Amino acid sequence: MRFIPHQKRLSHGFTLIESLIALVVLAITCSIAFPSFQKARQTILVANQSAALTSLFQLAQSRAVKENRPYIVSLVSDNDIDCIIAKEKAPAMIHASASQSTQPLNCHQTKALMVRLDKHVTVKQKGEQGWKAQTDGDLFSIDFRTQRPNINLTLGLGAKETKQPDYLVQVRQYLGFGHCKNKSQNDACS
Numbered sequence: 001m002r003f004i005p006h007q008k009r010l011s012h013g014f015t016l017i018e019s020l021i022a023l024v025v026l027a028i029t030c031s032i033a034f035p036s037f038q039k040a041r042q043t044i045l046v047a048n049q050s051a052a053l054t055s056l057f058q059l060a061q062s063r064a065v066k067e068n069r070p071y072i073v074s075l076v077s078d079n080d081i082d083c084i085i086a087k088e089k090a091p092a093m094i095h096a097s098a099s100q101s102t103q104p105l106n107c108h109q110t111k112a113l114m115v116r117l118d119k120h121v122t123v124k125q126k127g128e129q130g131w132k133a134q135t136d137g138d139l140f141s142i143d144f145r146t147q148r149p150n151i152n153l154t155l156g157l158g159a160k161e162t163k164q165p166d167y168l169v170q171v172r173q174y175l176g177f178g179h180c181k182n183k184s185q186n187d188a189c190s
Contacts, residue, residue, distance in 0.1 A: 042159055043166065045118055050157045050167035050179040052115045053084060057149075057169075057177040059113055060086035064144040071142045075123060075134055076105045082117040083107035089141065117157075124156040124165050131156055131165060140171055148173050156182065 014022075057073065063086075064071040070089040075082065085105050107116060117123065124131040140149045149171045156165025169179045 042120065046121055046157050046159065046166045047181070049115070049117060049121050050169050053155070053157070053169045054177050054179045056084060056086055056113055056115045057171065061142050061147060061149075061176070063088070063113070064142045065147050068144050070144055072138055073140055073142070074105055074138045075136055076107055077136050078107040080119065081107040082119075082123070084115050084117070084123075084139070085109075086113040120159060121157055122160045124158065126154040126156060131163065149177075158182075 060071045060073060067088060071086050072089050073084060073086045075084050085107075087105065105112070107114070123134040125134045134155065139155070140151050140153055142149050150173070151171070152173055153171040155169045155171070157167045157169065158165035165182050167179055168182050169177070171177055
């Protein structure tokens with residue numbers, strides 16, 4: 001008598017248990033990785049915004065020199081949108097009519113130089129008691145004769161929920177503008 005082996009039945013596909021195990025492993029991996037991706041996205045966003053502000057300040061400086069007029073850089077909040085606008089300073093209008101009055105600054109205009117800030121990014125100013133949220137209004141002006149800003153100023157950009165900013169944007173009367181990653185409380189982008 002000869003023994004003939006039984007042929008194996010070929011299976012195609014996955015069982016329900018195997019599929020569920022794969023989904024559970026995928027869900028656990030995603031739940032661990034997602035916060036890291038959010039933090040990386042936030043870091044990149046703040047870094048890009050600080051570089052954009054530095055570029056805006058440099059562009060305002062070059063426009064002030066080119067146009068022979070001072071520029072003012074202001075922080076404006078407009079319907080839950082924050083932006084920093086660089087606009088030429090209007091000459092004192094002694095005999096200005098109502099039609100020549102200056103338009104109020106807003107974040108929806110397209111004529112002035114501007115950087116819109118992401119809703120998750122906040123601007124802080126370094127003071128004697130530490131970092132505090134920057135309020136609306138003029139930050140500094142650039143005089144076309146000296147080609148320099150009128151004050152030294154350190155602004156911090158970071159997530160709204162953090163106390164310390166992640167990046168610093170510096171305005172220096174003699175050294176110009178720059179930005180860097182905030183390494184510590186006393187770091188000044190040396």
